[in-house]
Each structure stands twice: as structure tokens, then as C-alpha cells.
Amino acid sequence: MDDHPIVREGLRTVLQGRLGWEVVGEASNGIEALEKAGSLLPDVMVLDITMPKMNGLEVCRLARQKTPGLEVLFVTQHDSPQMMREALSAGAKGYVVKSNAARDLLRAIEVVIQHQVFTALTRPDPVTSGGLDGGRD
Amino acid sequence: MKLRILLADDHEIVRRGLCALLQRHEGWEVCGEAVDGREAVEKAKQLKPDVVIVDIGMPNLNGLDATRQLLQHDPNFKVIVLTVTDADQAIREALDAGARGFVLKSDAARDLVSAVEALQSKRMFFTPRVNDLLLAGFLEKGHAISQSQPPSLPTLTAREREVTQLLAEGRSSKEAASLLNLSTKTVETHRSNIMRKLSLHSIRDLVVYAIKNKIIQIEISPDRNPPAAKVAEQGQGTDSPA
Numbered sequence: 024m025d026d027h028p029i030v031r032e033g034l035r036t037v038l039q040g041r042l043g044w045e046v047v048g049e050a051s052n053g054i055e056a057l058e059k060a061g062s063l064l065p066d067v068m069v070l071d072i073t074m075p076k077m078n079g080l081e082v083c084r085l086a087r088q089k090t091p092g093l094e095v096l097f098v099t100q101h102d103s104p105q106m107m108r109e110a111l112s113a114g115a116k117g118y119v120v121k122s123n124a125a126r127d128l129l130r131a132i133e134v135v136i137q138h139q140v141f142t143a144l145t146r147p148d149p150v151t152s153g154g155l156d157g158g159r160d
Numbered sequence: 161m162k163l164r165i166l167l168a169d170d171h172e173i174v175r176r177g178l179c180a181l182l183q184r185h186e187g188w189e190v191c192g193e194a195v196d197g198r199e200a201v202e203k204a205k206q207l208k209p210d211v212v213i214v215d216i217g218m219p220n221l222n223g224l225d226a227t228r229q230l231l232q233h234d235p236n237f238k239v240i241v242l243t244v245t246d247a248d249q250a251i252r253e254a255l256d257a258g259a260r261g262f263v264l265k266s267d268a269a270r271d272l273v274s275a276v277e278a279l280q281s282k283r284m285f286f287t288p289r290v291n292d293l294l295l296a297g298f299l300e301k302g303h304a305i306s307q308s309q310p311p312s313l314p315t316l317t318a319r320e321r322e323v324t325q326l327l328a329e330g331r332s333s334k335e336a337a338s339l340l341n342l343s344t345k346t347v348e349t350h351r352s353n354i355m356r357k358l359s360l361h362s363i364r365d366l367v368v369y370a371i372k373n374k375i376i377q378i379e380i381s382p383d384r385n386p387p388a389a390k391v392a393e394q395g396q397g398t399d400s401p402a
């Protein structure tokens with residue numbers, strides 16, 4: 024779920040290289056993401072934070088309420104500990120910075136589908152460093 | 161013979177998307193990738209691609225300065241600029257830098273192939289908004305838009321702009337010197353000249369100048385204030401792929 028088709032294309036190329044994984048749908052805005060999460064019932068939803076119509080944090084909250092088993096992984100431009108904490112508070116299990124997505128995405132999903140937390144900022148979060156940041160919780 | 165394309169964007173996920181898009185076109189190949197403007201210039205000189213696609217917001221050397229350096233080295237380079245905004249200033253700067261194509265990142269999946277095809281046919285490619293602006297500038301002023309409002313940037317030399325970007329990104333004079341293959345003393349001289357020319361008094365002033373003049377871009381949080389504190393290489397107010 025990203026409003027930029029070229030980013031979705033990049034994410035798809037990374038995900039499709041993984042045997043046993045399937046991209047079941049794409050969305051270009053928050054409302055569409057929420058609707059598709061409800062209809063397609065994916066195991067993991069990869070979400071951008073800033074999207075038209077509804078931001079990713081709100082999508083995450085609502086999607087998790089409607090589908091409790093759904094895990095959410097954010098792939099975002101925001102390399103910010105504060106934003107990462109908000110994402111986790113919204114119910115996400117994963118947080119990957121877009122600049123490192125090609126490197127971190129597969130590992131993040133592997134962790135998130137085990138219902139564990141994966142976060143990877145480019146710099147340590149002063150609050151959670153030694154705990155969450157840079158890998159498994 | 162295949163059309164050879166060099167891609168420069170600091171986000172690998174974006175490069176993957178662009179690569180996938182371009183390589184679906186028969187007869188084209190991505191002959192190289194670069195993660196910043198400096199690498200783009202080096203690889204372009206080495207690989208001599210038919211088309212260079214550069215993101216504007218890249219670390220170390222932004223896409224516009226990379227374009228200027230490329231065309232200074234060889235005016236025959238064909239450069240397409242990828243940008244997150246088609247604001248007037250961005251358009252002016254891209255044209256001024258010598259880009260022959262201007263594509264919004266949000267529209268890249270739709271427009272990039274057309275842009276490369278245009279350059280392949282020795283034409284230029286601009287978004288409808290750029291065309292409107294060019295036409296308006298032509299009709300109002302009777303000459304090209306790039307002459308209608310001189311950009312503020314060329315008050316600095318190309319080298320000074322490079323130093324400005326590196327210092328504004330938080331690098332020390334020593335680090336900047338190492339990246340530019342200059343002595344620390346030379347970088348410090350450039351820094352003094354920059355501060356004097358622009359009447360700046362601190363690194364904070366320099367960062368503000370660099371942001372205002374799009375030498376670096378800031379990351380802004382989506383729905384809240386204040387913006388994220390980090391000075392980032394791209395963003396333009398959205399969580400864009402930039």
C-alpha cells in the first residue's frame with residue numbers, strides 16, 4: 024500500500040522473489056488499503072504512512088480492529104523514533120525506513136508473520152535502543 | 161543496439177521499481193545504478209549511457225548539481241530529472257540545469273517510458289504543467305522561462321554548492337574535503353566564501369539557505385506539527401519515494 028506506483032513496483036519485485044509469498048493486492052490510498060485488507064484478508068499488510076484519503080496510522084488502527092490477526096508492517100520515509108513509536112502504538116508489528124526497504128523488507132516480514140516486532144531505523148532510537156531497534160524485539 | 165540507461169536514486173526500492181519498469185521495454189537496458197549524485201556523475205562518465213535518470217533529492221550531490229556537472233563534462237548527455245514537485249521553482253531549476261526531461265515521481269510509472277522515448281527521438285519531455293509554464297513564460301516575456309526569473313542559486317559556484325550541500329547535511333569540513341578530494345583548508349576557504357557571499361553567520365543559517373534553495377530537502381511528518389527534526393535528502397512534505 025503506497026500512493027506511488029513506482030514504489031509499489033519496487034516492493035513487488037522484492038516480495039515476488041520470495042518463494043511461498045504472494046502479493047495479493049495493491050492500494051494507492053488509505054481507504055482503498057482498508058477496504059482491500061478487509062476483503063483480501065492478507066497475512067501481512069505493508070503500509071506507507073503518508074497516503075491520500077486516510078493516513079497509514081489510521082488505516083493500521085482500523086484494519087487491526089476489524090481483522091485482529093492481520094499484522095502490519097510500515098515502510099516509510101520517516102526515519103523518526105517518534106513516528107516509529109506511534110506506528111507501534113497503532114498496532115503495527117514492523118517499521119522499516121524506505122531508504123533501507125530493499126535490504127530490510129524480507130527479514131521484517133519474516134519476523135512480523137511470527138507476530139514479533141521488527142524495527143529498523145537508520146539511527147538508534149534513544150528510548151528503545153538496545154531493545155527494539157535494528158531487529159527483533 | 162540497446163538504449164543504455166543510468167539510474168540514480170538513493171532509495172534502492174525506487175531503483176528496483178524504475179528498473180522493472182524500464183526493462184520491460186524491449187531494446188532498453190539499465191546499464192548502471194547510482195545512489196547519489198556524485199556516483200551518478202562518475203558512472204555516467206565511465207559508462208557513457210544514452211540517457212541518465214536522476215532524482216533531484218539525493219545526498220552528497222543533489223540531482224540538479226549532478227546534471228550541471230554532467231553537462232559541463234559533456235553537453236551531449238541526455239538527462240531526465242525525477243522530482244517530487246512540479247512547483248515553478250523546481251521546473252526553472254531543472255531547465256536551468258539543462259535537463260531534457262522532467263517527470264514527477266508520482267507519475268513515473270505513467271510518464272517515464274514516454275520521457276525516455278522522447279529523448280531517444282531527440283525530443284524533450286515535460287509534464288503538462290511544465291509545458292504550460294514554458295508557454296506562459298514565452299507569451300508573457302517573449303523569451304524562454306529560464307530568462308524570466310534568474311534563479312538565486314548561481315550566486316555560488318558549482319564547487320561552493322557542493323560544499324554547501326555537504327555541510328548542510330551535517331558533514332564536517334574534513335569529511336567534505338575527503339568526499340571532494342580536496343584539502344580541509346580548501347573546504348574551509350570555500351565555506352568562508354559561501355558565508356561571506358550569502359551573508360550567513362552560522363551553520364544553522366547555511367542549513368536554512370540550503371533548504372530554501374532546494375540544495376537539500378527536509379522530511380516533514382504527515383499529519384502533525386512540528387516537522388520531524390531530521391534533515392533528509394528528500395520528502396517535500398510527503399512520504400514520497402523521493
